[in-house]
Amino acid sequence: MIEPGINSLLTKVDSRYTLVVATAKRARQLTEGAHKLTECNSDKAVTVAINEINEEKITYIRTKSGIK
Template structure:
């Protein structure tokens, strides 16, 4: 069984698309040299990013659409 499960990860974000974007961005940061924020046995950036989201070590912020100019 894969841990954490997809359903448990989806409880941490508002959609599966948000989850994918958040994991991808965090994995890129890890590849670029940022320190991991949680203890994980794996050295794979995507696995680390998934666990950081599950452990709520990172958060995302949804951009609000700008109002059109009148």
């Protein structure tokens, strides 16, 4: 089983879409050399990003309400 679970992660964001986008953007930052904000045993960028979101080390700002 993957930890943290999807239900735990969804309490930190407003939707699955937001979770995917925030994770992907943070993983890209980590791949490009950003420093980890959490103590994580993994070197995989996506795993680190998910743990940072779960520990509320990163946040997001919604810039638009939708496509018009």
